[in-house]
Amino acid sequence: MADYNRLALLVSDTDRAQDAASAFRDLADWVPLEQADAAVVLGGDGFMLQTLHAMLDTGRTIPAYGVNLGTVGFLMNRNRNPDTLLARLAKAKPVTISPLAMEATTQDGTQHRFCAINEVSLLRETRQTAKIVVSVDEKVRIKELVCDGVLVSTPAGSTAYNLSADGPILPLDSQLLALTPISAFRPRRWKGAILPDRSRVTFHVLEPDKRPVSVVADQKELRDVAEVSLEIARDSELTLLFDPGHALDERIVAEQFVV
Template sequence: MMSGNGSSNGATYQRLALLASDTDRAQEARDALLSQGDWVPLAEADAAVVLGGDGFMLQTLHAMLDAGRVIPAYGMNLGTVGFLMNRYDKRAAISARVNKARHWTIAPLLVEAVTQDGEVHQIRAINEISLLRETRQTAKIEVTVGDRVRIKELVCDGVLVATPAGSTAYNLSAHGPILPLDSRLLALTPISPFRPRRWRGAILPDRMKIILRVLDPVKRPVAAVADQKELRDIAEVRLQIASDADLTLLFDPGQSLEERIVAEQFITA
């Protein structure tokens, strides 16, 4: 799921693209950085400097995947949490920061979602794929891992599968486990489970295929949300690691995503 040991990437990024979310803070930061170099369009860049929050970083990474050209991304936090981002400092030389950064390589989930009318959609999820009830009726979901049905009927508000990079996001809010980046694991986490009430989820090898089949989808409709993309009236989702779609995040030395995941487990307030 996540590879790389946080080592220096050994590359020299000469052509940088500057991308900013549409918030006032991010646009002000963009204006402050414009004079630091000759920025190039994303299609011509060796690496991207991304100004915003985690949501904008995910949006940028998905745009790269959709365009079929993925380059390393160095984020600077102008949002709220900034889990995937570095600290913003307008005084620092941005080119030097990017070229001193350490890299982490992420493989997202490849999700095949089938709707009630038989349409098949292929989407990728960098953080997680969530199945969520659409109405006040609880969802009923059959859970298959590997070649075996593990839970015949999970009655719940929903269920999600999170990557190590996404394990501190929605998964953590749903009381799922935090996964080390190099663990090659996935978190399968129920959302407000009613039956079986004591099931708290599972930690799975990321090589295993997972199938989530919606039971009684007409009466109990379910939506699938992969990061920021939503599909409604789902009948079934099948997911596995997208091993051919590696993404690279760049972090300042000592500020890696791995350290943030470890630190998150010691927050007590």
């Protein structure tokens, strides 16, 4: 049973979250995020991702307990009686997730580095299909993937965009990555691959002037990329807190039986 003495309260700017926040503000002597040893996050999955990215940007990551005041709430806990919050926090199960570190080079040679908790996706910018070379651990696996795009997903993100693109759902402790094409034209029958999470995946864009491609790392977009490489960021692990019986690993399993 964990004991979090200094808590930060982070609230989405949506009306629903703001209205609910008043019931939480009297529960604890909240402190700023930089002084806290755990965070309570009121909002939806998007706001949780925003919060986790803010932690990664500062280099100081603390456990985050989400209260769902959004829509899907895959990364969140159910919105229950606020008076039980502290008791639920004490019993919460920690789940560790590892983000992807992405290095991208644009057509002008500029290099950028972002992290992605869910997925990194390459997407065509115009009506022209993208043509992409796919390499894994420096070995070319597909010489020319003709497609609308391609993505690499972590287990935590495998039920998001990856699932919509007909990619596989990955158990949280699987130590795997999903490599999933988006509307592939050639090879037409290629449905993607499941890779060990120690893999380094590289995408090289062919004919970038005629067929420009953007890359999106969760909520950050970079246009006109020439090459993108990514691998698990071992030094940037994040911790989510879940009520017993409602942990992320259980939700990932349950999602596979939704009909």
